[in-house]
Amino acid sequence: MAFRITTRDGWTRREFLLATLAGGALAVSGASLFRWLSLPYPYSQTFIGRVDSYGSDLRSIISLGLRELGVSSAEVKGKRILLKPNLVETHEGTDHINTHPLVVRGAVEAFLSLGAERVYVGEGPGHRRDTLDVLEESGLGEVLFEDRIPFINLNYEEGKTIPNQGRQTRLATLTFPKIFQEIDWIVSVAKLKTHHWTGATLSMKNLFGAMPGIYYGWPKNVLHQAGIHNSILDITATLQPHFAIVDGIVGMEGDGPIMGTPVSMGTIVMGRNLPAVDATCCRTMGIDPYKIRYLQKADGWLGPIHESSIQQRGELITAVQKPFSLVPTIPSHRGIRLL
């Protein structure tokens, strides 16, 4: 069941502290320990995998990340998992707009190898009415067809309306695809990009595509009208996705999420907590997550974004960091550079 009432981060606080202290991976100051113990989401872990190209063994990298983050076969076995990639528009010869099909395939295989009962892929693009055309042009259609993975067109799914748990916008309720009730895990499989309205678009912003167009319009205008940052928070708080995987093998800098330029970043970032994953992604892009309004508001509520509250697995941020170019004339890009 995807609509969860309680919030948790996979690990208990005690498990996390023991693992952290035993591994010696994080210097724990008295102040940050106090911070961990006093916030609803005091800590989390993210994994950064280094990947040369889309031709790499993505299943192995994603499997390694799952293992490092404590996602076990016992946890996944028998579960129905929905992967929500970021499909926006297509443009011939571009790898930097949409989640790459081979990342989706790697994630499908990784979850199936852990014993998932079924893995679905679902998306509701915000710009295109013909989801199937985007699916085909992006190359994802061919991958799913070859692997016999069912695709769910979330834009046209019958809705299930539930109270808005975030209450950051005026929207009292949110309508999600009814089929989410039959899903055990929702995984945001996002793209590493700058965004001209929000600064960055990562695993949380990717959730706009979970909202059916038949109720929210194209381009999900109800959410834009209600406020993009606060809508991101409302959707994340209400849906509470279980996991995030961000395709940063080729990301987008400049005027994202469509018109920017490709940047070879060579990373996949993963984690159970979406704000933590997005904060780590921001740091790899040379962006201060505290300057991204929705992340700043999510801090300590939907997840931690402070660097000392996120245990880093895999590569270090500094080892992969590449400052993405920002556009000074775009207000949401001003002053967000990580100093």
Added chain:
Amino acid sequence: MIDYLGKLKNRSRPNGGFSVLPNGEDRPDATAWAAIILAASDSESGLLNPAWSRLAATQLRDGRVSIAPDHPDAFWPTPLAILAWEPSPDHQRHQSRAVQFLLQTSGKHWAKNPQSPLRHDPSLKGWPWIDQTHSWVETTALAMIALHLVGHEGHPRLEEAAKMLLDRQLPRGGWNYGNTIVFGQELRPSPEDTGAALSALAGRVPQTFVSRSLDYLMAETPKLRTPIALGWSLLGLAGWEKAPVQAEDWIMETLHREGRFGGYDTPSLCLLLAPLFAPRGLKELPRRGKNLETAAAQA
């Protein structure tokens, strides 16, 4: 094609409406599209009257037809209902109420601000997908087509909507959902939005106003093999008497690819079939329908 019409008929529900997929519950957009295609292909079908009546039952007091009773704001199926009711003498009252609703309704609009990163003129009124949001291309195009069909072609709202569509046309040709230049960068077109806008503007503006868009669509359409993009593209080109001779072949190829996607939903299937029954564009869909053999012969 007869198989696909049979498939469509099988989606009729006991209450007269049509489901989106086999065995689901009926939904107004699916019912309206099914009624449009059935009226064009088999005007004697016993499924038509129940479909029209089911649509009427979903209509709200102010004339709108929304996607679901608990989402009255999502009134974008209203122009589809107007098109669907056109052949039915018994539902003219419902059609008139829907027309009045559209004429009295628009999206959210505001004065153009030269400092805005959005280049289009947001003051020009069209129609939105959802109440209290901005007007966008496909919804405006559909409303224009519906209002034209019922004789409002000279109404000031259609004049303004035509201006709005022209304002949203991309400088290099084509339309997308409805943004043109954002932060100084021209966005990219999409075939379905271009087809819808060209359908609405056919017969209203000189061809020179849309020639780049026609060029874009003529280049793009041969590559399309998915229902919404191909259906709208062919309808858009047909409205300007530029329907490709291979149109029927492409439609059949697309129909045969259905299994790849686990089946087409009813609105997509109908949109894909529509060019077969509207060789001169959506505005010319037969008012009283014609039998399948005649339509197939013309296609």
